[in-house]
Amino acid sequence: MKSRSVRTAGFFVSAALVLQGFAALVSGCGRRTEQPLPAVQADLVVCTDLEPAVYEPVVKEFEERTGLTVEVQAGTSEEVRGWFAQKQTERSRDGSRGAAQPEEWDLAFGVSTELLDEYKALWLPCESSEIEMLDSRYVSPDHAWTGFSVLPLVIMYNTNVVTYRELPVGWESLLEPRWQGRVAFADPEQSDVSALALAAAMLSSQSGEDYMERLAENLNREVLKTVEQGNEGILDGRYSVGVTTEAAAQTLRSGGADVDYIYPEEGTAAVLDGTAVRAGSSHEGAAREFLDFTVSRDAQKIMSVSQNRRSVRMDAATEKGLDPMEKLPLLEADQDTFSEAKQRAKALWQQAAGKEGGA
Template sequence: MKKIFTSLMSLALVASLTACSGGSTAKTSQTASGSSGSGNSITVYSPHPAETINLLVQEFENKTGIKVDIVAAGTGELLKRVESEKDNPLGDVLWGGGAESLQAYAQYFEPYKSSELENIDPKYYAKDNTWTGESPLPMVLLYNTNLVSDENAITSWKDILKPEFKGKIAMADPAKSGSAYTILVTMLTAYKAENDGWDFIKKFYSNLDGKILSSSSGVYKGVADGEYAVGLTLEKEAIKYVNAGSPVKMVYPSEGTSAVPDGVAIIKGSKNIENAKKFVDFALSKETQSIMSTQLSRRSIRNDVEAPKGLGPLSDIKLVDYDFDWASANKEDVLNKWKDVLIGK
């Protein structure tokens, strides 16, 4: 049986990290116990990178005077945590993670219609307002130009099946990473004609050679550092390395890709509901969205904020016919089939 190499972040590890300010992923005070409902604080669960958390949480604290406690982990782990705490919620907001993953757990979120929605296309938020998109996220291929020649340049999903890339591909675990789940469904959609895409996925997993990362951050970092030749990742992270002059190229697969948004949602039963609403409004505001675009290279969910440096209009990108509702409703089944691929069924 092939070994699956992972760098798992268990909730116990999250607790130990977030309890220590020196070893946490964010600069703000962090906790694994959740919000106390003190009236001037909020507990935010987030899979966002430390750079995003540090910058925007500080902005929120400075703007509102509300103290933020962060619990950082992968989208899958955080959603399971929200579910397990449903009778006694310890968090107030889930900030980040693919919207179809949030939709799959919509019963654990509190509907909230932000005043910022007038500047956001309805396709980017839930009809019942249980979650709102904060940034559309095209999925891309990123490859290291020191490891991939111009003659062998990657242009499509199909290219990652080439024998020369066996064991040299970075992919996060779809069961733990919201973006990786979106990528998985995107490939299934692109190759739907082949056994609903699963024939392609089996070939793809074979080329991974058992190497699966537990965190999406390991993908783009690994490619930029030359640990992997190619990675399946998010546009918002890949473009940072492109703009910084790293030896990488970013590609929108010729078969088409997806642009599912990250989302933000208030956890049902939040002990700090008013502060939670303020955080959602803050995340969706033009000021915050502009910071995300200019400083974090994240596309804005708003129709009045320009695209980040180096990125063209979303309309220029070829997109597959991504069925958001199907991806959300069938997430458990898709992940079970993915698990079957891993164990060779």
């Protein structure tokens, strides 16, 4: 996903056009001069690594309800990490903006909470007005961030390629020789989903720390750039199985695609993304209002229905086609344990992927 900027300001542009037309009328028969339209000032600037299909419905609904104009600075996870790092650097320098830094932004939306914790110094503690209805597991203890959605990891497979007798059951299934070169797996250096999957497999499977070497070998030491590429590859039959999120797999399955998925029997993990207001934001009030809206009943319903993402609200019903969260084989480990496991797994992965014959 390339970095992109989206600004919604239809009303202001229309008003500007009317004023421009009126000015032309009162100028009589004099020579017509083209005047540039005034730039629309956003009321709020959001940075995110979410896909448009996820953030656009939420942003649109927020704008319609509040009348505020929102600008979205969207990029890849690595780009967002770079923006955070740049902002942190600015705090200790003269405050000048780097060349690759987007325009001043007010809050991070739908970003991995692990990444938000990594740059905790950037955030303004904000207790949401919806706090009583939020699952405490999905809120930062110091309110530096508030969860937005929960994404359990699954193994998805193509039902036209994988027979009933070949169905995967867990992380160890991805190591079977029958799937050599047929497993879709994104680069764990670029994908938080893949890095978390390696951590979960290392913590729960019988292969332990050997899992990284064995998986790299079964992948022919070749990985994809994104999880989305893997989903597409499974969908068109280039790959038989692969690691993805429950939300992506369920959306494809419910849409009629020839795919299905399982939760690894050894135990799986879930990605938690969240929202955080930047300390020093010039639009703090609007940022707080947006944060509250992201966890409102209506916004969570929009997100759950359209994208099959799990809600962070305690009063949210499980969407049709999904098992209740308490029935999923989630590993009993806290975020610190997973963070440490991810770092260890990525280090072992680098060793395995860098061996002779690697991509």
